[in-house]
Amino acid sequence: MDRKLTDLGNAVLTGLKSSEKSIPSRFLYDQNGDALFQEIMALPEYYLTRTEFDLLTEYAASILSFIDTNKSLQLIELGAGDGIKTKILLGKLLEMKTEVEYLPIDISGNALNSLKNSVIQEFPKLNIFPQQAEYFEALEILKGKTDKQKLVLFLGSNIGNMTLEEMYVFLKQLNKNLNKGEYVLIGFDLVKAPETILAAYNDKAGVTKEFNLNLLRRMNRELGANFNLEKWKHAPIFDVKQQAALSFLVSTEQQTVYFEELSLNVDFEAGEKISTERSQKFTELQITAFAQQAGFEEVMNFKSLDFEYACVLWKV
DSSP states (O other): OOOOOOHHHHHHHHHSSSSSOBOOGGGGOSHHHHHHHHHHHTSTTOHHHHHHHHHHHHHHHHHHTTSOTTSOEEEEEETOTTOTTHHHHHHHHHHTTOOEEEEEEESOHHHHHHHHHHHHHHOTTOEEOOEEOOHHHHHHHHTSOOSSEEEEEEOTTGGGGSOHHHHHHHHHHHHHTSOTTOEEEEEEEBOOOHHHHHHHTSOTTOHHHHHHHHHHHHHHHHHOBOOOGGGEEEEEEEETTTTEEEEEEEESSOEEEEEGGGTEEEEEOTTOEEEEEEEEOBOHHHHHHHHHHHTOEEEEEEEETTTTEEEEEEEO
16 A cells, blocks of 8 residues: 655655756754754854854844834744744844744744743744755745735754855845835855864764764654664765865665665665765855845845854845
């Protein structure tokens, strides 16, 4: 009897049967993956969250000075995660007596539930409407008719998880689904010393390693696979040509993995890789080009000189 495949099952059939094996990074995030990523964000090597938090703390008032605080606002966040940085903006908006509605969008239902609970506890009067969706699916949510002005947040350099081609398509569609005069705030991790970047994805404590290997545990649990984690290693690199941090799971020997739920055998050669994540790094010229090609006006660009991380505010 045919059974409807899960998204993960379809990803395995598509990604592990190809010559260059890959699984989309969104599948790193289950309940255990969410918890591990929270640990990663607190690591000394993982500069992205800490730097962006400091930037938003410093520039929140400047960002919100462009918003008509007398008009109702819909604050939409793509890849919301734990919302720790967004709470800076929410707190400022509520201080200014702005009527605000918060729509956090994330692929992880577990992360959204945790976020909703923490936001309600911190801001009990705030209207929050979590939405579980992928980035491109989220664009459909933006189409919803509302008389509220929109500010879209895309923080954490999550945009870097896309290929450059996907990025162009996404930003053009994002622009198309917003109204004239609405804003987008995006975090971009800038090109810097390769050793600084690579350390963020290969920490000394091994938390990122466990985060990546957790994908194998998830496939074992959800798809009845028989991955032996001792036969796999976490292998991040920084690709200078692509200017991207890339994460792989590498088979340490020739082996065959069986997926009971898919009735599927997948052969791996010794040294064969599964691509699990990419994190693109950017130049400021690239960022300006993205804005222009997608039809946005660049309103603000503020960056950390210490870690060369930028937050940009664009206007439709």
